[in-house]
Amino acid sequence: MLALAGYPMGLQFRVLDPGVDPPAGEMAPAVTAQFDDLMALDAFMDGCDVVTFEFEQVPADSARHIARHVPVHPSPDILEVAQDRLAEKDLFASLDIPTARFARVDDHRMLTDAVATIGGPSILKTRGGGYDGKGQVRIATESDTVHAWEDLGAAPCILEEVVDFERELSIIAARTEGGDIAFYPPVENHHRDGLLRLSIAPAPDLTQDLVDQAEHHARAILERYDYQGILAIELFEKNGVLFGNEFAPRVHNSGHWTIEGAETSQFENHLRGVLGLPLGDPSARGYAAMVNLIGTLPDTTEVLAAGGHLHLYGKEPRPGRKLGHITVRADSAADLAVAIERISALIDQGRS
């Protein structure tokens, strides 16, 4: 999706992916190599003006290796923070972004202490490697701790308080060289089985105060890291307050609606930011929703007949795998709700 957004601006692309036949290889030259293969990285970066990533588990040291020769945006430093749930929460705290209570857990003793301090239900998460709901165990009572600690492989962890949040929002923001920032309207996200299923843009019932909080949080991170490109922050809402859950220093699934739903897509603005070009207008055009296609694919003809904008990623179907998404757009929130219903019905059909 980055390459598709960049070709019209005259950009050329080269892709590095450890997997054979990567989806982006359809539309740009692809190098197959492990992310820590430094010789492959050297060959890959040769002739590039800038390097970016759209996958958060690229080793920060590999990004640093490249950054010694070619600019890498967003910076390897923020990439490294995003790979460590504890560093992420510490960053939120240092920027006055509210979070659920959390504690560092390096061993079983620190876990029992943390459970006692935080009290009530909590969730133990590995600091690294987790995504889409993986690497997490819920802890209701102190007796759960041994089990939980072993389930996660006795790895460095973070214990987080479980708060009864009302909903999840996210904000996508772009920053370019010189400091200009563009904020997309916050969206409302719905998950199932740890996977994002639906984003509604803009989020229903947004108040100016919620927008201000979300933009404040995004701006704080962007400015701290002299950021270039797209940043996404997942936020939880409770009693009118937005809590930082996690952030992603990359284009984000909850921003895919911007291809049709915003004046400039997150993909184009990521490229503009990374290249130091002026950002495009992030305003929403009407009402949009993004429905993920997970595990199985619906019938193309039915999706198009129902007014969906189809985006397939060229991946082999596999349970739990994000294979694509559908965007619907409408001129009113009521029409959007009808369109979401129509598309969701097709997807549930495909899955049964």
Place this chain on the structure above:
Amino acid sequence: MLALAGYPMGLQFRVLDPGVDPPAGEMAPAVTAQFDDLMALDAFMDGCDVVTFEFEQVPADSARHIARHVPVHPSPDILEVAQDRLAEKDLFASLDIPTARFARVDDHRMLTDAVATIGGPSILKTRGGGYDGKGQVRIATESDTVHAWEDLGAAPCILEEVVDFERELSIIAARTEGGDIAFYPPVENHHRDGLLRLSIAPAPDLTQDLVDQAEHHARAILERYDYQGILAIELFEKNGVLFGNEFAPRVHNSGHWTIEGAETSQFENHLRGVLGLPLGDPSARGYAAMVNLIGTLPDTTEVLAAGGHLHLYGKEPRPGRKLGHITVRADSAADLAVAIERISALIDQGRS
């Protein structure tokens, strides 16, 4: 632009172009071959589900050769009509689409007869090969005829009455298998030196009657040829009547605004039509204009800072060559006029 529109729908592309390093070769495998190299066509079509064209001078016989093995849309028959100005005008006439008066000219005698019949200023055009204002000579008096006939190489020609039209409009329409048709709103086109410079979408001061005429004309051609894909018709307006000037059986420069300005782009609807998939909503989203980049390129940073959506075609700059276009979008006609001014100023700057 077709490939960029098709990848999200899961399509794969292969391009045939007689030129080395074709622009589309950046993003799809390209075969370099002449259009009449039948062995190359055989290799090219092998494994294709459908073949289409975005260049009108592909020999109709080459398209027919392919069509014996793989569906070709639009059909080679309509392609052949589009390559012959006389056949084109005859088609308009047979479908009750008004045209300026015209006459077939095969030799100098037929030319002098035609000039006498049509009277007043007229224009002699070669029947084949002309585009962007080439292959045309204006005739004011009978004494111009010898000169004109020789200037055009004594080739088969058509003489057309010069009518003092008020403006040029065009309509883009898509048709898919089964007969569904989608009409984009007619746009107003402005030329200079025979080249399209600016399209305004929707055309200002459209009446329902003008829209009805444009849609009638498009529908007549689409249905006559059991058409699949995008058709463009250039129309001249005079005293509330739309005259057919020429048509193009392909995506058209005056429809490039649809990428940002319509719910579904002409490129996506061409692919849907060609593949027999349901068409997408052709409605305009607000007001849009497309400004062509001809001969030289403006500064990318300035274009983006001015709110332009930049589309570069990856071609070497050369006088008179279409190198790309810029689309601007606005929520009112007044805002659009301001945006056109701003972008036009940048382009004139680049040209001086």
